[in-house]
Amino acid sequence: MSRKKEEAVVVEPKMAEPTNHSDPYTSMLSRFYAAAERLNLSPDEIEILSKPAEIHIAYLPVAMDDGRVRVFESYRIIHSRALGPGKGGIRYAPEVNMREVMALAAWMTWKCAVVNIPYGGAKGGITCEPKRMSLGELERLTRAYTRAMAQVFGPDKDIPAPDMGTSAREMAWIVDEYSRLNQGNYIPAVVTGKPLELGGSRGRVEATGRGVTMVILQALQRMGKRVEGLTAAVQGFGNVGSITARYLSQNGIRVVAISDKSGGFYNENGILIHQAIQYRDSHGGSLEGFKGGERITNAELLTLPVDILVPAALEDQITPANAPQIKAWLIAEGANGPTTAEADPILNDKGIMVIPDILANAGGVIVSYYEWVQNRRGHYYSESEVQERADNTIKQAFDDVFTRAAAQKISLREAAYLIAVERVVRALRMHGKY
Numbered sequence: 001m002s003r004k005k006e007e008a009v010v011v012e013p014k015m016a017e018p019t020n021h022s023d024p025y026t027s028m029l030s031r032f033y034a035a036a037e038r039l040n041l042s043p044d045e046i047e048i049l050s051k052p053a054e055i056h057i058a059y060l061p062v063a064m065d066d067g068r069v070r071v072f073e074s075y076r077i078i079h080s081r082a083l084g085p086g087k088g089g090i091r092y093a094p095e096v097n098m099r100e101v102m103a104l105a106a107w108m109t110w111k112c113a114v115v116n117i118p119y120g121g122a123k124g125g126i127t128c129e130p131k132r133m134s135l136g137e138l139e140r141l142t143r144a145y146t147r148a149m150a151q152v153f154g155p156d157k158d159i160p161a162p163d164m165g166t167s168a169r170e171m172a173w174i175v176d177e178y179s180r181l182n183q184g185n186y187i188p189a190v191v192t193g194k195p196l197e198l199g200g201s202r203g204r205v206e207a208t209g210r211g212v213t214m215v216i217l218q219a220l221q222r223m224g225k226r227v228e229g230l231t232a233a234v235q236g237f238g239n240v241g242s243i244t245a246r247y248l249s250q251n252g253i254r255v256v257a258i259s260d261k262s263g264g265f266y267n268e269n270g271i272l273i274h275q276a277i278q279y280r281d282s283h284g285g286s287l288e289g290f291k292g293g294e295r296i297t298n299a300e301l302l303t304l305p306v307d308i309l310v311p312a313a314l315e316d317q318i319t320p321a322n323a324p325q326i327k328a329w330l331i332a333e334g335a336n337g338p339t340t341a342e343a344d345p346i347l348n349d350k351g352i353m354v355i356p357d358i359l360a361n362a363g364g365v366i367v368s369y370y371e372w373v374q375n376r377r378g379h380y381y382s383e384s385e386v387q388e389r390a391d392n393t394i395k396q397a398f399d400d401v402f403t404r405a406a407a408q409k410i411s412l413r414e415a416a417y418l419i420a421v422e423r424v425v426r427a428l429r430m431h432g433k434y
């Protein structure tokens, strides 16, 4: 890859060749191809949707606190605008790479389509270690990224949001920088997941975890199972994992295991989630040293004898290597892409119901949509109004997916992809050929 000095360079998708057989983009493609075949898409349609629409790369020089300049690699990738402007978060993590962001952008297309909100799919990422950067360094990095992507972002073009390693704080810097670049006109709808004071929505922070819990409760209801006595293990204790764990325990499901990068914790009587959240918040965002359970590894957590498993950390966690040992009978994917495509048939054969990422974790982008609507109307909803709308939206999507899966005798993932790809392709056809 040539290291260009320009701030935003459009690169041929050809450059993004697979790095290994289970990379997230390959997993995304194999699910898309399966849906495309069932839906009889034309070769042209398959060609269009199997590639991102745009890849923007910028190298961001940032003045570090020690006086030196460091150059950070950053991306913004639009997968599709067929159903509306690009939408999706920005990830700050050391592992961020182009293939990963390509996959995450495509998953946003399918996610927005499956829950029927008027957006395409996009994702951003910066290869950095946010936990090792100062507040000032992070602010300069975020502002540099916003300047580099100023022509890409826009309330009707591409609307970023938080993802792993980012939060309302970064969104505040983005809306501030973007508005400065637009003669000081305040443009809150350019980004979602903002702090309340700057035009954020009530209920946005909890939205993803709440949605994960909603679809789990819906699935239990459809399976005729009672909540009493059920246990769950949650991998990942960031925004999604911790809030899912909290809602699950509030709804009477015993969360017996949690984990983060530092490892896992198991307690058969149930982990006290409030305590774990408090511990994390007073220990630099890490569970390291938490005393609420016996130590286990992240790998052990995935194969615990529990009823419900919520992978809410990274991609590629459930693979053919550990899928045969999974004991949960319900998996809700809080993370994007936690299961590799090769593991899908193993889980299906075991009769495990998997609520796929593009449905299970859509609660976040659903409330992002309501945030954008509120910004454009200049009228703000109460928390209960937001929750009611979001709950109804995700329940409707779950019903659509469940009904289709039952009718066609396919998995929830296959059904979700069929619904999503069908909606996107219908729009694509209406746009016509340019």
Ligand code: GLU
Pocket: 087, 088, 089, 090, 159, 160, 161, 162, 163, 164, 192, 193, 336, 361, 362, 364, 365, 366, 368
């Ligand atoms: N990063 C979140 C996701 O993966 C939220 C995206 C958004 O709100 O636009 O769905």
